[in-house]
Amino acid sequence: MxxxxxxEKFSExxxxxxxxxxxxxxxxIVFFLFKSGMGLFSASPLEDGYAxxxxxxxxxxxxxxxxxxxxxxxxVTNWKEVGGSDDAIQLFTIDELSSNxxxxxxxxxxxxxPACVNDYVSKNKGVFAFFEKRFLDKSFSGRMVKVPNITLAxxxxxxxxxxxxxxxxxxxxxxxxxxxLWVTFLAILIAIPVGLITxxxxxxxxxxxxxxxxxxxxxxxxxIPSIVYGFFGLVVIVPxxxxxxxxxxxxxxxxxxxxxxxxxxxxxxxxxxxxIRSAPVSLKEASLALGASHWQSxxxxxxxxAKSGILAAFILGIGRAIGETMAVLLVTGNAATMxxxxxxxxxxxPATIAGELGEAPFGGTHFKALFALGxxxxxxxxVFNTLVEVIKSKKSS
Amino acid sequence: xxxxxxxxKTNQLLAFNLFRLVSFMVVASLFLILGFIIxxxxxxxxxxxxxxxxxxxxxxxxxxxxxxxxxxxxxGSIIFAFPIGVLSGIYINEYLKENWFKKIVRSMTNNLxxxxxxxxxxxxxxxxVHTLNFGDSLIAGSLxxxxxxxxxxxxTTEEALKSVDDSLRxxxxxxxxxxxxxxxxxxxxxxxxxxxxxxILSVSRxxxxxxxxxxxxxxxxxxxxxHSIFDQVMALPxxxxxxxxxxxxxxxxxxxxYGTAFVLIALVLFVxxxxxxxxxxxxxxxx
Numbered sequence: 001m002x003x004x005x006x007x008e009k010f011s012e013x014x015x016x017x018x019x020x021x022x023x024x025x026x027x028x029i030v031f032f033l034f035k036s037g038m039g040l041f042s043a044s045p046l047e048d049g050y051a052x053x054x055x056x057x058x059x060x061x062x063x064x065x066x067x068x069x070x071x072x073x074x075x076v077t078n079w080k081e082v083g084g085s086d087d088a089i090q091l092f093t094i095d096e097l098s099s100n101x102x103x104x105x106x107x108x109x110x111x112x113x114p115a116c117v118n119d120y121v122s123k124n125k126g127v128f129a130f131f132e133k134r135f136l137d138k139s140f141s142g143r144m145v146k147v148p149n150i151t152l153a154x155x156x157x158x159x160x161x162x163x164x165x166x167x168x169x170x171x172x173x174x175x176x177x178x179x180x181l182w183v184t185f186l187a188i189l190i191a192i193p194v195g196l197i198t199x200x201x202x203x204x205x206x207x208x209x210x211x212x213x214x215x216x217x218x219x220x221x222x223x224i225p226s227i228v229y230g231f232f233g234l235v236v237i238v239p240x241x242x243x244x245x246x247x248x249x250x251x252x253x254x255x256x257x258x259x260x261x262x263x264x265x266x267x268x269x270x271x272x273x274x275x276i277r278s279a280p281v282s283l284k285e286a287s288l289a290l291g292a293s294h295w296q297s298x299x300x301x302x303x304x305x306a307k308s309g310i311l312a313a314f315i316l317g318i319g320r321a322i323g324e325t326m327a328v329l330l331v332t333g334n335a336a337t338m339x340x341x342x343x344x345x346x347x348x349x350p351a352t353i354a355g356e357l358g359e360a361p362f363g364g365t366h367f368k369a370l371f372a373l374g375x376x377x378x379x380x381x382x383v384f385n386t387l388v389e390v391i392k393s394k395k396s397s
Numbered sequence: 398x399x400x401x402x403x404x405x406k407t408n409q410l411l412a413f414n415l416f417r418l419v420s421f422m423v424v425a426s427l428f429l430i431l432g433f434i435i436x437x438x439x440x441x442x443x444x445x446x447x448x449x450x451x452x453x454x455x456x457x458x459x460x461x462x463x464x465x466x467x468x469x470x471x472x473g474s475i476i477f478a479f480p481i482g483v484l485s486g487i488y489i490n491e492y493l494k495e496n497w498f499k500k501i502v503r504s505m506t507n508n509l510x511x512x513x514x515x516x517x518x519x520x521x522x523x524x525x526v527h528t529l530n531f532g533d534s535l536i537a538g539s540l541x542x543x544x545x546x547x548x549x550x551x552x553t554t555e556e557a558l559k560s561v562d563d564s565l566r567x568x569x570x571x572x573x574x575x576x577x578x579x580x581x582x583x584x585x586x587x588x589x590x591x592x593x594x595x596x597i598l599s600v601s602r603x604x605x606x607x608x609x610x611x612x613x614x615x616x617x618x619x620x621x622x623x624h625s626i627f628d629q630v631m632a633l634p635x636x637x638x639x640x641x642x643x644x645x646x647x648x649x650x651x652x653x654x655y656g657t658a659f660v661l662i663a664l665v666l667f668v669x670x671x672x673x674x675x676x677x678x679x680x681x682x683x684x
Contacts, residue, residue: 008577015492018484019502022547026505029520029544036523194423201420205413214424216673221427223598223669225605227634228658231641232430235651262430265423295409316511323513325608326634330641350515350608357519357612362527374519381511389507 033378037371045150045168048364051136052145052167053121053129060084062146065154065168071128072167079126087126094131118142130167150365155372161336161347163356163366171369173376175338179253179346182339183332184321186257187264191321192314194261195268199313202269203276204298215273222266230327233259238331245343251333253346259331260321268317275309276302312388319384323377325350349373431662438659441652447660450620455640456649460657462622466535466630467664469623470610471603473539478547479596486554491580503555510548515608517545522612536626538614545609546599553595557588590679597672601665607634617643633661 045065046052052068054060060083063071070076071089080086094113097106101116114137121129121142129142150171158172202211202218237258242250279302287297303310333345334355347355353370360366403411449459493499521541531537561584569579585592616629617639623630640654641647 004575008575011577012492015484015488018481019488019493021481022485022506022551023502025544025547026502026509029509030505032520032524033516194419197416198420198423201416205416206420214420217424218427220666220669221431223601223605223665224431225607225634225661225665227605227607227637228434228662229430231637231654231658232433234641236433262426265427269423293405293409295412296405299412319511323511323515325513325515326638330638350513353515353519354608354611357522362523367523371519371523374516377513377516378508381513382508385504385508385511389504 030378033371033374036368037373037375040150040155040171040365040368040372041152042149043365043368044147045171045365046147047166047169049133050167051131051133052147053127053131053140053142054145055121055125055127056141056143057125058084058087058143060145061143062148065147065150065170068147068168069160069165069170072130089128090124090126092120092124092127092129092131094135114138114140155369159338161352163360163369169365169369171365171372173349173373175336176347176349176352176373177376178339179332179336180322180348180350182253182342182346183256183260183328183348184318186254186342187260187321188314188318190257190261191264191268191317195265195313195317196272196310198265199269199272199276199310200298200303203273204294204302215270218266218269222270226263226324227326227330229259229263230330233327233331241343247343249333249345251331251345253332253339253342253344256328256332256346256348257342259327260324263324263327264317264321267320268313271313271316272306272310275306275313278309279305308391308394312391315384315388315391319381322380322384323350325354329354349377353377434655434658434662437652437655438657438662441656442659446656451618451636451653452620454646454650455618455636455653456646457653458620460631460633460636460653460660462620463631463633463636463657464660464664465622467604467633469535469630470538470542470614470632471600473535473626474542474546474603475596475600477540477543478550478599482547482550483554483592483596486551487558487580489551490555490558491576491584506548506551510552513608514545514606515611517541518609518611518613520544521609526613531627533612533614533616533629534627535614535623535630538610538630538632539626541609541613542603542606545606546603549599549602550596553599554592557591557595558584560591561587590676590683593679594672594676597668597675601668601672604668605634605661605665607638610635611638633657633664637661 052063058079060079063082067076067082071082072091076082077089078086079089094117097113097116097120100120106112106116114135117129117131117135118137118140121127121140127142128145147168155171155173157174158170159174160170160172161175162170198218202214206214233255238250238255240250241247241252241255241258283301283305284297287301288294292300328348329351332347332351334347334351335345336347336352339346353373356366357370360370446459447464448461450462451460452458489499489502493502518541521537521544525531525537525540526533565583565587566579569583574582610632614630615632615635617635619629619631637654637657640650640657
């Protein structure tokens with residue numbers, strides 16, 4: 001008896017231990033994701049190991065990453081435009097040393113570069129120098145320009161995503177969010193009516209044998225890996241769209257939407273069908289007894305009854321479409337620009353993570369930015385899941 | 398207006414036929430995709446394709462290391478995720494009292510089971526590959542995939558346990574059985590078909606995922622088997638991705654890509670059908 005009690009205690013502690021491990025793992029994933037992603041907002045967009053400097057007489061102390069980008073692109077050419085004095089901006093990088101200084105001045109093994117940089121910056125009033133920190137002279141007379149850390153507003157409102165641009169990277173997530181929304185929205189516009197109709201057909205119209213054949217087939221198709229759907233999209237849908245609309249490239253938002261719609265269909269159909277079938281038969285029978293046709297009973301009694309379950313199916317379908325990575329990566333063309341038409345390449349958030357994580361150095365600003373994208377995905381999932389939970393609990397109460 | 402109104406019979410006929418048409422189009426398009434891959438892929442399949450390593454940048458040879466790699470990844474992830482997942486599911490459903498803690502745990506596992514797989518890839522890369530310094534390895538990939546299916550396994554287990562009528566538990570207690578005895582001898586025997594089916598389906602999920610292994614374990618071209626759990630592996634879905642986008646001669650690699658897609662689909666469908674068969678077997682047996 002004592003032995004049995006010991007076993008009972010032991011088993012219970014194993015169960016407890018494993019659920020503790022799970023809980024800790026789950027909480028840790030969320031914590032880790034947020035910690036790494038939030039690191040973006042205490043990171044500088046300036047390339048690691050580089051410095052920006054101006055002449056000591058220049059009143060400009062701080063420049064936003066956008067201003068710096070405009071200056072280096074040549075869109076801003078006078079210090080006046082960024083709050084300085086009326087001087088033309090003179091860009092300077094290490095490459096320009098050789099045209100201004102002789103080999104002798106630079107030194108045989110280029111050991112005098114820091115001195116030359118210092119000399120150049122102190123002599124030119126309008127200079128804006130971008131160079132590696134190791135070329136910073138000990139007695140540097142210019143003034144370093146501060147670049148403020150990336151802010152949440154910049155991240156969410158920025159219209160440019162150039163994570164590897166020099167001298168400053170641009171982490172504007174707006175084109176990615178819009179790309180994701182466009183692709184997803186169009187996909188559900190196709191998938192929801194088609195999915196609902198198929199679910200109704202399966203649940204109410206199809207004969208028993210037809211249903212018993214189709215239901216498992218559709219469930220089976222939900223299991224096909226997304227990379228296979230993407231492959232199909234790339235070799236069939238993309239060339240088809242390119243020919244149909246006479247496009248320069250077939251990899252477009254529309255291609256992504258079509259693939260996503262096909263992928264989301266099995267999920268939507270299966271869950272919506274379950275919801276429709278869960279409507280009590282007595283409801284339908286009462287409606288039929290009142291003289292309504294089958295179709296009238298369906299459209300005015302059964303489907304209104306099942307609407308919360310159908311809604312849950314839609315939301316789960318959307319949630320799946322938003323997070324889908326590989327298929328979208330293959331067929332949308334991945335241009336990180338603000339989308340202006342569904343027939344243009346776009347880039348979604350998951351595709352950005354998958355496409356760029358390989359090249360982002362571990363722990364760098366770009367890496368943190370990708371984690372911040374991961375947080376956005378997590379939050380979207382959280383919202384959608386909570387919606388489903390709320391709908392479900394409303395239904396049961 | 399009254400004159401234009403269709404009779405309720407015509408109305409029904411129109412609606413039902415439209416629904417039928419749309420449904421057949423959906424099923425046809427899904428079959429089209431499957432058929433397209435199968436027809437293009439099956440001609441590539443032969444003994445050499447299944448048993449040889451890829452050569453010449455994936456344009457020749459076979460996909461044996463990718464098949465073995467996928468099987469190893471599945472094995473690695475289920476060794477980690479099955480026991481912990483099922484045991485946690487049992488603990489959460491049978492032992493935890495209905496309170497805020499249970500609510501938090503449940504909502505967290507719910508959420509994680511819906512989080513896009515690329516987020517797990519992101520996490521796995523940062524934690525296993527870099528922070529724990531496993532490098533791109535079989536173990537990092539297995540753990541990442543395991544974490545991905547863990548919430549799904551917990552949910553499946555919980556759903557299965559919830560479906561067991563409470564009167565069964567109470568009957569068992571009334572006969573003097575302890576909690577553990579009740580779970581082991583009464584509750585689990587009733588619901589383990591559902592748990593087993595769920596577990597098999599999670600295997601199919603693991604074998605088809607690409608995003609979590611992109612940066613945690615996958616070698617784009619490694620014509621040999623891994624030497625240890627800290628070695629890189631090839632995997633079917635990732636190999637397919639590489640053949641589609643990043644080979645040196647994409648046209649020449651196309652047939653190989655069709656063949657790989659075929660094998661991947663065949664594997665996943667086989668696992669799914671197996672799950673169905675298991676479920677049907679138990680349903681028959683219980684009758």
